[in-house]
Amino acid sequence: MFGHVRRTGRQVGRFDQELMRRSAALPRTGADEALKKLSRSANKGLLWFGVAAALASVKGRNRRAALRGVAAIGFASTSANLVGKNLFPRRRPAAELLPEHRRLTKRPTSSSFPSGHSASAVAFTAAVAMESPAAAIALAPLAAAVAYSRMHTGVHWPTDIAAGAAIGAGAAYATRHWWPRTVDGPAHTAQGAALPALEGGDGLLVLVNPNSGVSGVDPGDEIRAHWPKATVVYSEPGRDLVAQLTEELSAPPNDVRAVGVAGGDGTVAAVATVAAEFKLPLVLIPAGTLNHFARDVGVESVGESVAAVDEGTGQRIDLGGVTITGADGTEHRWFVNTASLGGYPEMVRMREKLGSLGWPKWPAGAVALIRSLRSAQPIRLALNGKPHLVWMLFVGNGTYTPKGFAPTRRPALDSGLLDVRYLRADVPYSRARFVIGTLTRTLSTSHVYRQRDVRSLDVRLLDGNRRIATDGEVGPLGNRFEFRAEPGALSIYRG
Known part of the structure; x- marks a missing residue:
């Protein structure tokens, strides 16, 4: 030898x-x-x-x-x-x-x-x-x-x-x-939809958030140029978007056949929930900083929206729904991306802020995770009747990839499932073990992390009330949250 x-x-x-x-x-x-x-x-x-x-x-x-x-x-x-x-x-x-x-x-x-x-x-x-x-x-x-x-x-x-x-x-x-490779291209959906073709934007109501996207650029001018017959309204400072748009759609004459939105993910989520309530198709005009939902759908420019509206082509996609029960009664909310309890909302906001500064998703998410976990408080709750102690709970509309920490993309928008992830707080050194598992990409085998794909989830808090965050927006206080997937709940213009 x-x-x-x-x-x-x-x-x-x-x-x-x-x-x-x-x-x-x-x-x-x-x-x-x-x-x-x-x-x-x-x-x-x-x-x-x-x-x-x-x-x-x-x-x-x-x-x-x-x-x-x-x-x-x-x-x-x-x-x-x-x-x-x-x-x-x-x-x-x-x-x-x-x-x-x-x-x-x-x-x-x-x-x-x-x-x-x-x-x-x-x-x-x-x-x-x-x-x-x-x-x-x-x-x-x-x-x-x-x-x-x-x-x-x-x-x-x-x-x-x-x-x-x-x-x-x-x-x-x-x-x-x-750092998994970034996969470009829209998420899959097999549910085609025949939508009304709106010549010149006739019957289209568009809500514009001037605070989204590039400072000093008003997307309303471009919208009017493409759709001269459309009605363009602007978000009112200090007013709830859902309430404002609901009032617009409820006022006579009620001749709106589609709702459009020009803004970031928060604005899109608010308008999409109203469109679903009124059973109207949605027109996406990407005008935000990150536009996660628009990228998932496959609409990344105004030109793509214009072509789809002119031809009346579109898709039906799933939404997530959550019924919130608290001291003030019951409220239902839709979400297009994610909902969460615990420290997750703060972590997401921090990760997105770092992302807007040019950080890649994984490093930005790791930094945001460590900072948010330092100040997090454990939550006692029951998931479908089974008690748990967790640091944070994430519920995604559809199944996200990669599995593990920092989900970034949905391969499909019509899976009919919710992506549930949570971090256990009932095991020793759970936060440190979670960070180590994240850094070494071994989180899927860690005892502190759980992930499952479900059609519905019943969450009941065992101590007090907490606010839920849907699509990055903080919602009402509640002690019970009933999540469910809503297949085909929203129609979107897409080529």
């Missing part, structure tokens, strides 16, 4: 020396100096951090790609430089193997195996490819040039470079364990 290992080692050595000789025999060109400069520019990952800064200046895929790339460099650099080089000491190629004009002025003294430069180059480019393939295609030649420059300048053997590249690819893939 040891003889076979020695023979393999000698074969690898001969292979390395042969490739080095061939590289050394290349004629002198202007590329020699360029490769030396490129190799030095990638020291300590500086080249890739500069590229990441440029990518991060553009929101969306490129920013996510930059952040994933930097994370991958961290894994790759640690694996190659701190682990690999200490475990596998190897001499650098002799300087005499190459002509003097190709040698680096300052040769590294650490182990030759593996190549840290190659690991970082491949890690960054492969991670970028997961979010923005077009950007990765543009970066691939640069990454290949950096990797080859280490052999061209005589500081690494070819197998060092190959090993570094393998480490880089593994590091890029490892980022998916903590």
